[in-house]
Structures are given as C-alpha cells and as structure tokens.
Amino acid sequence: MINFKADVLPLKNRLYRLALRITLHTGEAEDIVQETMIKVWAHRAELSGPQSAEAYSMTVCRNMALDYLARKESRHAALDDAAHEQADNAASPFQQMARQDGLMWVGRLFDQLPEKQRTVMQLRDIEGKPYKEIAAILGITEDQVKVTLFRARQRIKEQFEKISRYGL
Amino acid sequence: MDYKYIEQLLERYWEAQTTVEEECLLRDFFKQEHLPSHLERLRPLFHYESTAQEMCLGDDFDAKVLSQIDERSVTVRYNTIGYRLRPFYKAAAAVAIIFTLGMAAQHTFEQNSQAEAEQNYNYANYKDTYTDPQVAYEQVSSALETISGGLRASGMGLQNDTTLIKK
Numbered sequence: 001m002i003n004f005k006a007d008v009l010p011l012k013n014r015l016y017r018l019a020l021r022i023t024l025h026t027g028e029a030e031d032i033v034q035e036t037m038i039k040v041w042a043h044r045a046e047l048s049g050p051q052s053a054e055a056y057s058m059t060v061c062r063n064m065a066l067d068y069l070a071r072k073e074s075r076h077a078a079l080d081d082a083a084h085e086q087a088d089n090a091a092s093p094f095q096q097m098a099r100q101d102g103l104m105w106v107g108r109l110f111d112q113l114p115e116k117q118r119t120v121m122q123l124r125d126i127e128g129k130p131y132k133e134i135a136a137i138l139g140i141t142e143d144q145v146k147v148t149l150f151r152a153r154q155r156i157k158e159q160f161e162k163i164s165r166y167g168l
Numbered sequence: 169m170d171y172k173y174i175e176q177l178l179e180r181y182w183e184a185q186t187t188v189e190e191e192c193l194l195r196d197f198f199k200q201e202h203l204p205s206h207l208e209r210l211r212p213l214f215h216y217e218s219t220a221q222e223m224c225l226g227d228d229f230d231a232k233v234l235s236q237i238d239e240r241s242v243t244v245r246y247n248t249i250g251y252r253l254r255p256f257y258k259a260a261a262a263v264a265i266i267f268t269l270g271m272a273a274q275h276t277f278e279q280n281s282q283a284e285a286e287q288n289y290n291y292a293n294y295k296d297t298y299t300d301p302q303v304a305y306e307q308v309s310s311a312l313e314t315i316s317g318g319l320r321a322s323g324m325g326l327q328n329d330t331t332l333i334k335k
Contacts, residue, residue: 004237012233013224020223030225037233102212103219110216126220128188150184156213157182164209 007050008037015061021122022065024111036061058137109159117152124149
C-alpha cells in the first residue's frame with residue numbers, strides 16, 4: 001500500500017530537478033511535479049510498492065515535461081542562479097567568481113544537450129541512478145542508456161577540451 | 169600525490185564505463201581545495217553535479233499538493249469497515265455456501281416425501297374424507313352416475329358405428 005506522505009511526497013525535489021532539466025522553466029517544472037503527484041496518487045492501486053512509485057513518478061514527470069516541450073518551443077534558458085551553491089569560503093573572491101562562472105557555464109552546457117542526453121545525464125550524474133532504473137524510467141534498454149550517456153559525456157568532454165585550448 | 173587512479177577513473181568516466189560508486193568518488197575528489205592544474209579545469213563539472221543535487225522546491229509546495237489530494241484517503245483508507253472485516257470475508261462466503269446447499273437439500277427432500285405421499289396405493293392408509301354418511305353417499309352416487317352416463321354415451325356411439333358398418 002502506497003502512503004502519500006511517506007512514499008510520494010519525498011520524491012518532490014528529484015521530480016522537480018528532472019522536470020526543470022527538461023523544461024528549463026522553474027514555474028512550469030513546479031506545476032509538472034504537482035500534476036505528476038496527483039496522477040501518481042490517482043493510480044496508486046496499480047503500483048506494487050514505494051520503489052515502483054518512484055520509477056512510475058519519474059516516467060510520468062518526464063512525459064509531462066516532454067508534453068510541455070511539444071506544446072511550447074524550448075527556450076533553452078539557463079537554470080536558476082539560486083540553484084548554484086556558494087563556493088568554498090577559503091577561496092579568494094576572484095576564485096569564487098571564477099568558480100561561479102564555471103558552474104553557470106557547465107549548467108548551460110548540460111542544458112544545451114539534446115533532451116534525451118540531458119535527461120540521462122540528470123538521472124545518472126546528478127541523481128546517481130543505476131542504468132537499470134534509468135532504462136525503466138525512459139522506457140529504453142540499458143544499452144541505449146549507456147550509448148546516450150556516452151554521447152552526452154563525449155560532448156561535454158569536447159567542450160572542456162575546447163576551453164582548455166581557447167579559454168572561456 | 170599520485171593522480172593516476174583519478175585519471176584512469178576519468179578516462180572511464182568519459183567512456184561511460186564507471187559505476188555509480190566510482191562517479192561518487194570522482195565528485196568527492198573534486199571537492200578538495202587544491203588540485204593540479206590539469207584536473208582543476210574539470211572542477212566545475214563535478215562541482216556542478218554535486219550542487220545540482222541540492223536544488224529544491226519551495227516550502228509552500230507540500231501544502232499546495234496536499235490541498236489537492238484527498239487527505240482523508242491518505243490516512244483513513246486503512247480504517248474503513250470493509251478493510252477491517254476483510255479477514256472474515258472467506259468465512260462468511262463459506263457459511264453462505266453451506267447454508268445455500270442445506271436449503272437446496274431440504275427442499276428436494278421435502279419434494280420427494282410429498283410425491284411419495286401422493287403415490288400411496290395402500291388402502292389401509294386411506295382416511296375418511298367426509299364425516300356425514302349421507303353426504304358421502306350422495307357424493308359417491310353422483311360420481312357413479314357420471315361414470316355410468318359416460319359409459320352409456322360411449323355404448324350408444326359404438327352401436328351407431330356397428331349399424332353403419334353393417335349397412
């Protein structure tokens with residue numbers, strides 16, 4: 001039996017990050033999380049336990065975010081600045097600024113990836129999910145997840161190499 | 169300090185060959201303050217991956233969602249009468265089946281005994297239908313008259329038929 005407060009509500013931030021990574025819009029992402037939770041709760045009888053509730057929620061959330069993208073052209077805006085944490089206090093103000101810039105740049109790099117690649121990067125490198133779970137959420141095979149992740153990381157690697165050659 | 173292991177991990181990271189644990193290790197490694205310059209350039213990537221994990225929704229989100237979800241169904245669902253009586257459903261079903269079978273058996277048994285009573289040819293078991301002998305006599309004579317009337321009519325019919333055949 002699924003309990004809303006114990007099993008569904010704690011997924012809110014993970015769902016929000018996924019919706020935000022796909023939609024690149026904070027308000028829209030929050031609405032999507034809300035709609036996802038209502039939908040998951042309405043279908044709770046079909047879920048076998050908290051684990052399947054998480055996978056199902058992530059799938060529903062992604063589909064809703066994709067619907068949003070289909071309805072509206074993605075604006076490819078950068079993620080909220082609020083998302084980025086303060087750098088180490090030990091670093092000098094100049095270093096701090098450079099690190100903040102670096103973080104914003106990486107954020108934009110992530111968001112410029114094709115949707116599938118950035119969703120896989122989000123689920124793997126930020127949420128730390130195993131391939132099996134990512135495959136279940138996206139409805140693809142584990143091999144396809146690995147290939148997508150490989151392409152995404154290669155693209156990011158290329159950008160980092162470009163920077164080290166030509167600078168920001 | 170030897171960074172060979174980290175460099176190997178990084179190579180495997182780009183190839184998407186690392187495990188979740190190894191990726192955690194990389195993120196932790198890049199949190200340290202001093203890094204060699206060839207690794208320093210990758211700091212923003214792993215730092216971003218760590219900080220993006222902490223992105224959260226506002227505090228008012230819970231209240232908004234909970235107001236849309238039927239609160240009663242969240243907590244009261246376990247306490248409904250139907251849910252509490254669930255263990256007794258099978259017992260009730262078994263009792264209902266036995267009761268139905270019993271009723272059916274009794275019904276057929278009664279029907280059999282009724283049929284037996286109707287087909288009883290033992291004269292010793294016969295009982296008087298009328299208490300007044302006069303009424304009984306009249307009933308019997310009227311019944312006999314009906315029979316003799318019937319017989320007479322059929323006899324007449326038969327005579328007519330034979331005369332027709334003779335002709």
